[in-house]
Amino acid sequence: MAVTPQPGIMEIDLYVGGKSHVDGVENVLKLSSNENPFGPSDAAKKALERAALGLHRYPSTDHAGLRAAIGEVWGLDPARVICGNGSGELLMLIAQAYAGPGDEVLFTEHGFAMYPIYANANGATPVIVAERDRRIDVDALLAACTERTRIVYLANPANPTGTMLGEAELLRLAEGIPDTALLVLDGAYAEFVEGYDAGKALVDRFDNVVMTRTFSKIYGLGGLRIGWAYASQGVIDVLMRIRGPFNLSAPALAAAEAAVRDRAHTEKCRSENARLREWMAGALAELGVPSDTSTANFILARFASEEEARACNDYLAAQGILLRYVGGYGLPDCIRITVGDEASCRRVVHAIGQFKGAS
Numbered sequence: 001m002a003v004t005p006q007p008g009i010m011e012i013d014l015y016v017g018g019k020s021h022v023d024g025v026e027n028v029l030k031l032s033s034n035e036n037p038f039g040p041s042d043a044a045k046k047a048l049e050r051a052a053l054g055l056h057r058y059p060s061t062d063h064a065g066l067r068a069a070i071g072e073v074w075g076l077d078p079a080r081v082i083c084g085n086g087s088g089e090l091l092m093l094i095a096q097a098y099a100g101p102g103d104e105v106l107f108t109e110h111g112f113a114m115y116p117i118y119a120n121a122n123g124a125t126p127v128i129v130a131e132r133d134r135r136i137d138v139d140a141l142l143a144a145c146t147e148r149t150r151i152v153y154l155a156n157p158a159n160p161t162g163t164m165l166g167e168a169e170l171l172r173l174a175e176g177i178p179d180t181a182l183l184v185l186d187g188a189y190a191e192f193v194e195g196y197d198a199g200k201a202l203v204d205r206f207d208n209v210v211m212t213r214t215f216s217k218i219y220g221l222g223g224l225r226i227g228w229a230y231a232s233q234g235v236i237d238v239l240m241r242i243r244g245p246f247n248l249s250a251p252a253l254a255a256a257e258a259a260v261r262d263r264a265h266t267e268k269c270r271s272e273n274a275r276l277r278e279w280m281a282g283a284l285a286e287l288g289v290p291s292d293t294s295t296a297n298f299i300l301a302r303f304a305s306e307e308e309a310r311a312c313n314d315y316l317a318a319q320g321i322l323l324r325y326v327g328g329y330g331l332p333d334c335i336r337i338t339v340g341d342e343a344s345c346r347r348v349v350h351a352i353g354q355f356k357g358a359s
């Protein structure tokens with residue numbers, strides 16, 4: 001008998017990240033992974049340099065410094081914060097702790113490609129719920145819940161659509177899902193939305209609502225792998241039992257603590273993103289490439305057809321502009337474009353203009 005993996009694992013299609021290089025092209029512009037064009041805060045870079053002096057030491061296992069900083073900045077109880085190796089680790093731990101064979105894990109039609117992987121990796125059944133015009137449909141999600149539902153994963157703002165649910169819709173969802181299911185609000189892009197609490201009030205009110213956050217997007221630290229979650233004490237106690245004791249490196253902890261405290265840098269990134277996103281969406285619309293109003297750091301550009309979207313993606317890639325074609329997300333006529341700095345936004349709009357003019 002040969003060794004065999006656990007049920008579900010062979011159902012997983014490997015996650016494919018955004019492209020980062022083009023053969024033969026030097027000046028590559030990577031707008032395929034929603035990275036922050038301004039990079040991390042200077043304070044985070046300095047903290048990282050200092051941390052290099054202590055690499056022979058094991059990192060903190062309770063993450064007390066980072067949890068205290070997160071608690072201070074976001075006004076929440078550090079005892080109910082857990083840090084992970086990217087928010088991806090926490091999203092996976094949630095599935096590991098709460099979903100197994102016979103259980104259902106819900107997410108939506110154009111939801112983040114990792115959600116089915118978290119379900120399958122733990123032998124649970126992924127359930128895909130339809131969206132309505134690239135927006136999450138709360139009624140459809142509630143209708144899909146059964147007594148087997150254990151987790152509902154939902155990114156708000158959503159990736160790759162960029163759309164988001166308002167407070168009232170989120171509340172209706174939190175109130176409506178079964179008590180035996182967790183509502184996981186993936187807030188990877190929450191900081192780009194001025195005034196949005198990322199679901200904090202819902203976590204405080206409902207024991208079965210969890211919020212996850214990341215340092216990979218607005219904080220510009222994707223390469224260091226840091227995320228966190230905020231949940232009821234019961235959920236945190238469960239997740240703490242199964243996370244690795246040294247899941248975050250000392251340099252990552254130090255950089256993240258400095259980054260979260262540098263509110264001026266975060267605010268600059270948020271406002272620049274909003275300004276350039278609006279400009280880019282308007283300029284593309286004038287070229288005949290519409291998009292839904294985005295609340296994140298990317299735009300989902302809609303083309304006339306799958307052929308046109310693929311051709312535009314290839315046309316730009318040939319000149320070193322890497323975007324994310326999202327046919328794999330059930331959006332065959334769309335390309336996701338990360339909002340870069342001003343020069344990058346101008347370069348991408350110019351290239352799409354040339355493509356439209358030539359085709």
Ligand SMILES: *Cc1c(COP(=O)(O)O)cnc(C)c1O
Nearest residue numbers: 086087088112155159188214216
């Ligand atoms: C980028 C992204 C994340 C972040 O993952 P990390 O593991 O924290 O880098 C999580 N969810 C969504 C929807 C994302 O787009």
